[in-house]
Amino acid sequence: MGGRSNTGRIMNVILRTEKLRVEFKNREFRQTPKVALLGLDLEVNAGEVFGFLGPNGAGKTTTINVLLGFVQPTRGSASLFGIDVRQPIARQRIGYLPEMTYYYKFLTAEELLRFYSRIFSLPPAEAGKRIDAVLKLVELESARRRLIKTYSKGMQQRVGLAQALINNPDLLILDEPTSGLDPLGRMKVREIIQRLKNEGKTVFFSSHELGEVETVCDRVAIINQGELKAIGSVGDIMGRHASLEKAFLDIVGYQPQSAP
């Protein structure tokens, strides 16, 4: 599990994929399967904020789905904390925020968090404290007893973040956490990621917001069409480019078209 960083510090790899390949069967007769991931090798170290970038359909969500056991890899392996992702126990120390947040609308935020804390086998007293803490963090204390169906989109996103943090996870997996949020909501999510980073948590998140990635990430990986194109620190990836966005466009092979 150990590795060595650029500064010579020993790093613990807590998320690893090796030659990960995912194919989806095509339902149409005699059609070749769609390849979503082509032998992806990734390593994420403890305590870092890792940005996972790529254009739409590049395989970011598929990678996250494999890491969470939603999709079985066709070949290769993936592990969290050294445990195969197919084992439910691998998910004991992670928090996950999906791209679209839909939660049981017939529950209140407090009931939802209590339910999830039971899944993590938190003792009731500790669960109560965690619920108070995460609701305070996402600023939903005053709405804790309201049904989720009455929440705005931003509030629902914050409930999502609260449920991802309920078990005080060591690794947080966020799938486009600021998608569809207003600037204020984005800023709030960014603040929370920064806060988690300061607490020494590992954050793995996919995003299209390159400015945000540039601000909060220690390392970045860029994939395109299921293949890893670049991996390294934000500075390394940017290299000679003026911004991460320009570097990203260059890496994914974007050719600007001249106006007619």
Place this chain on the structure above:
Amino acid sequence: MNNIFAVAGIVIKELYRRKDFYVLFILTVVICLVMASVNIYNDNEIIRYIKAICLLLIWISSLVIAITAAARLIPAEREQRTLLPLLAKPLTRAQLIFGKFLGCWLACGLVLVCFYAFFGALAASREHHWPLLNYFQAAFLHWTALGVVIALSLLGSLVFAAPSSNATICFVVVAAIMCIGRYLDSFALAHPEPARSVIWAIYYAIPHLEIPFDMRNLIVHDWPLVGWQFVGLDAVYSLAYAAVFLVAACLVFRRKAVN
């Protein structure tokens, strides 16, 4: 087990916060009260007909609640994408299936308690006696039969794409079992081989839900209690079928992509 109970608790909460049960309960109550308030042909034995119709309505209502609720438990999670944050937690898919089943089954048990309590009150208002043990036997076997129906619907929800088609198929299958299940063996005798063997195989393979369904007669005709050993055996029989359907559901769901 903790995870199973946690999931079951959420299912119960969902079912009692929805309107389905209340609508069917009120509808059943209104129909039965209207029937009980009139005395067609001035027949003193009218209470037997009222009891029979009331119990039939209770059976139909409970089947509607059980099948429609169970058929959408997993598809609703998939459609609303609540399955993703749930399975991202240390919860196995088998625990999810068993939790959903347990929650739905317990909720249906609560529904039956309400229905039979109303039925008991209605019957006692006319007959001035309350054979509690008979009601208990009928309600208990009714509940175990609903366990089979719920497990079947859960399995169907993983096989068929749309909850509505699954619910329709489950209704047809359950109705067929109740109406013609008992006649399959004599039907087999009237046919030559190999049709006879096929019909016999079906006869022995299907869960015979008509046994608890017939418990209505016990109450309608004030028959004596059924031996408790038979009640126990029938409960074990129903639960064994429910377990088979649930294991099959777990096997189907085990490797299904949920993205």
